[in-house]
Amino acid sequence: MIFTNxxxxxxxxxxxxxxxxxxxKQDGYPALQFVPLDRLSQGVTWALRTAGAVAxxxxxxxxxxxxxRERVIQRFGQGAHIVLLIDRSSSMNDTFAGRQxxxxxxxxxxxxxxxxxxxxxxxxxxxxxxxxxxxxxxHVVPITDHKGIVLxxxxxxxxxxxxxxxxxxxxxxxxxxxxxDVLPGSRAIVLVSDGxxxxxxxxxxxxxxxxxRRPVHLYFLYLRTEGSNSMFATPPPGAEDTPQALPERHLNxxxxxxxxxxxxxxxxxxxxxxxxxxxxxxxxxxxxxxTERTPQYDLSRWAYALAAIALALLLAAKLCARTLKPSWGNxxxx
Amino acid sequence: xxxxxxxxxxxxxLLVASLLMAIGAAIGFHLIRNQRIADVxxxxxxxxxxxxxxxxxxxxxxxxxxxxxxxxxxxxxxxPCESRLGLGVFSERISYLLFEPAEICNNYDAMEAAIAGxxxxxxxxxxxYIAKGLYSxxxxxxxxxxxxxFMTDGQEAPPTPLSGIPEFDGKPAAVxxxxxxxxxxxxxxxPKFDDEGRQIGVYSETDVPQExxxxxxxxxxxxxxxxxxxxxxFGAMPATGDEQLTSVKTAHLEDLARITGLxxxxxxxxxxxxxxxxxxxxxxxxxxxxxxxYVPAIFALALLLATYALSLxxxxxxxxxxxxxxxxxxxxHREGNLLHAS
Numbered sequence: 251m252i253f254t255n256x257x258x259x260x261x262x263x264x265x266x267x268x269x270x271x272x273x274x275k276q277d278g279y280p281a282l283q284f285v286p287l288d289r290l291s292q293g294v295t296w297a298l299r300t301a302g303a304v305a306x307x308x309x310x311x312x313x314x315x316x317x318x319r320e321r322v323i324q325r326f327g328q329g330a331h332i333v334l335l336i337d338r339s340s341s342m343n344d345t346f347a348g349r350q351x352x353x354x355x356x357x358x359x360x361x362x363x364x365x366x367x368x369x370x371x372x373x374x375x376x377x378x379x380x381x382x383x384x385x386x387x388x389h390v391v392p393i394t395d396h397k398g399i400v401l402x403x404x405x406x407x408x409x410x411x412x413x414x415x416x417x418x419x420x421x422x423x424x425x426x427x428x429x430x431d432v433l434p435g436s437r438a439i440v441l442v443s444d445g446x447x448x449x450x451x452x453x454x455x456x457x458x459x460x461x462x463r464r465p466v467h468l469y470f471l472y473l474r475t476e477g478s479n480s481m482f483a484t485p486p487p488g489a490e491d492t493p494q495a496l497p498e499r500h501l502n503x504x505x506x507x508x509x510x511x512x513x514x515x516x517x518x519x520x521x522x523x524x525x526x527x528x529x530x531x532x533x534x535x536x537x538x539x540x541t542e543r544t545p546q547y548d549l550s551r552w553a554y555a556l557a558a559i560a561l562a563l564l565l566a567a568k569l570c571a572r573t574l575k576p577s578w579g580n581x582x583x584x
Numbered sequence: 585x586x587x588x589x590x591x592x593x594x595x596x597x598l599l600v601a602s603l604l605m606a607i608g609a610a611i612g613f614h615l616i617r618n619q620r621i622a623d624v625x626x627x628x629x630x631x632x633x634x635x636x637x638x639x640x641x642x643x644x645x646x647x648x649x650x651x652x653x654x655x656x657x658x659x660x661x662x663x664p665c666e667s668r669l670g671l672g673v674f675s676e677r678i679s680y681l682l683f684e685p686a687e688i689c690n691n692y693d694a695m696e697a698a699i700a701g702x703x704x705x706x707x708x709x710x711x712x713y714i715a716k717g718l719y720s721x722x723x724x725x726x727x728x729x730x731x732x733x734f735m736t737d738g739q740e741a742p743p744t745p746l747s748g749i750p751e752f753d754g755k756p757a758a759v760x761x762x763x764x765x766x767x768x769x770x771x772x773x774x775p776k777f778d779d780e781g782r783q784i785g786v787y788s789e790t791d792v793p794q795e796x797x798x799x800x801x802x803x804x805x806x807x808x809x810x811x812x813x814x815x816x817x818f819g820a821m822p823a824t825g826d827e828q829l830t831s832v833k834t835a836h837l838e839d840l841a842r843i844t845g846l847x848x849x850x851x852x853x854x855x856x857x858x859x860x861x862x863x864x865x866x867x868x869x870x871x872x873x874x875x876x877x878y879v880p881a882i883f884a885l886a887l888l889l890a891t892y893a894l895s896l897x898x899x900x901x902x903x904x905x906x907x908x909x910x911x912x913x914x915x916x917h918r919e920g921n922l923l924h925a926s
Binding site for chain 2: 261264268275276305306308309312315338380382384386387388394398399400403409410411412550558568
């Protein structure tokens with residue numbers, strides 16, 4: 251219970267006024283000794299005094315802005331804390347067919363944007379963070395339960411990006427964001443990329459130790475451009491099988507060697523991306539503590555309504571009152 | 585006065601008015617008011633010279649990036665709710681949008697943490713072509729239809745070509761906003777970091793390009809030592825200068841502001857960002873629903889109290905004053921003052 255204008259509460263003592271002053275016009279009567287004690291009349295008197303107090307009190311409470319405080323309730327649900335690690339290299343702005351997007355086809359980043367936003371909106375209990383990587387890793391939005399800013403960050407992913415794809419440092423950024431977050435729950439990194447560069451030996455080693463330090467699930471969503479190498483296919487004998495020639499395949503091998511829960515998806519069109527995201531959603535269903543906000547609720551209208559009812563009572567009592575004075579004409583002398 | 589057999593005396597009228605006011609308050613009385621909000625994209629320069637420590641109070645307690653970040657957080661507190669803030673960073677020659685403008689109050693802590701997360705390590709190149717970064721920030725802001733706060737120290741690296749500031753091909757003043765100069769006016773060295781992010785001293789004269797030798801040579805090149813039109817158009821001597829030192833480049837930023845139609849404000853003088861932004865931009869008005877129910881409620885309260893107060897004003901029956909005034913031994917009174925008491 252809070253008051254938005256608490257200074258008005260200084261008027262609260264006015265609620266005692268009905269106990270000292272009468273609302274009805276008082277008529278004189280020579281002596282009350284002969285009138286028998288009437289419990290009903292006394293009850294009515296006190297009821298009217300109370301009604302007056304309620305009316306004044308209700309109005310004062312309403313004016314001082316009585317409200318229920320915003321509450322944050324912790325609940326248990328199913329979900330995860332998810333860092334979306336998104337590639338912002340300029341090739342993401344091409345279509346899945348590797349062309350500049352024309353009117354009909356959407357670019358990889360536009361498809362990723364649309365589907366990731368749906369995913370964020372759908373997952374009610376999850377907390378999301380956004381990190382991006384291109385030539386350098388970018389700390390965008392820390393893991394948060396404010397969906398609005400996460401959606402606005404995803405909105406920005408089809409803006410012109412930078413030239414290169416430094417996935418190693420991007421993963422480092424994602425992991426550090428997970429470290430910053432303190433709430434209990436399962437954590438996941440969803441890496442969305444359309445092709446990566448070689449992750450250097452030293453970066454690989456430090457990532458290996460970083461991943462070993464904490465439980466984290468990794469999902470690699472590879473938006474494959476038509477005709478480029480698949481990360482699952484083994485190259486034909488004789489073909490070059492080095493990280494430089496097939497970086498995605500070797501990144502996949504590296505992730506598999508990390509001994510963490512890891513899933514790789516290869517998507518060549520928007521439907522495949524959608525299926526992969528749905529699958530990630532299904533897998534990330536561990537118990538999680540999430541917060542639910544009950545917004546501040548304004549009670550002043552209820553206070554005014556209560557005051558209005560009390561006032562109606564007083565008015566009814568006033569209309570029932572009859573004077574002892576004779577009035578001209580058709581008098582109610584009773 | 586009697587209407588439909590109801591005697592409308594003062595009390596009844598006051599009570600009826602009070603009841604109507606209370607009902608009015610309970611139903612709700614709202615006023616739609618236009619409130620001026622901000623819808624702005626803030627782009628922060630994260631290049632190396634922003635690590636120079638000449639901001640804060642006392643001077644030198646904050647580096648420029650920290651000062652810019654805390655100024656932005658203070659700005660979030662200064663503007664009303666429903667205002668929107670987007671964030672971008674600038675390095676090399678383009679501005680990079682991190683998130684589109686989002687409502688400030690609902691996303692406050694996430695937004696604050698996002699601003700706190702900005703780091704010079706996010707810079708993807710050491711270069712800092714501020715004019716080009718500003719132009720691309722203006723382009724982003726215009727696509728978002730928001731205003732712009734561009735926070736930089738104006739330290740171009742490499743220096744501006746001798747041909748002058750690159751041309752602005754947008755429409756001046758199409759995007760409104762401010763360029764905020766961050767930094768002190770005295771020249772100070774720029775910290776230098778190694779690959780692991782540890783400071784290893786400061787940049788020396790030979791570490792940074794002192795002159796931009798892209799484009800045509802200056803008019804006075806012939807007077808330079810060792811000048812040769814073909815082999816040494818800029819003269820034969822290595823350029824000297826103090827580009828390794830940095831201060832806020834007021835003149836350069838004012839030029840940029842003139843070209844792009846933005847306003848210029850210097851953080852060390854203005855302190856807060858909200859007033860200069862307000863002065864530089866067109867008002868964006870948002871109808872805000874203001875609950876004015878307290879007005880009829882106060883009237884209801886006053887009317888009810890007035891009803892009670894009537895018994896103070898009207899002399900009470902058998903009050904000493906009343907009795908004295910009525911004490912007349914008239915036949916009328918001897919009958920008893922049952923009917924004419926007060």
